Amino acid sequence: MSVTVLVLVGVLLLVVGGCVCVVWASRGGPRWVRVVSSVTLGVAEVVGTLARSSGRSRSGSGSSSDD
Template identity: 65%
Template sequence: MTVLILSGVLVLVVGGCVCVVRAARGGPRWVRAVATATLAVAELLRVADPLRSSSSRRSDAQGD
């Protein structure tokens, strides 16, 4: 069951990336809509993650 869910997520991510590339080249309206949604989700994830990623970078630098 977990493999099925992860496979579905992977298909959505790859499809979103393909739509972003295709929209940059001027695709149909639905491709531009999917690309916009993909970029919005990526921005939300980037904004929500700085605390976790900065703390992991700090711990990596301290380990050296």
């Protein structure tokens, strides 16, 4: 296995674990689960903001579907 595959598998496991913690925290899990859930939701919001801003910069001055 290459290092790239191992890194991708590690990231996938972190994402799945974060999603599990979000669901578990919504059902009243322990404190550490709520902390992991908050971190996961915060990272997701940052990634979403970055993706939207990079999408806007690539689209240039073309028409937007957000109208």
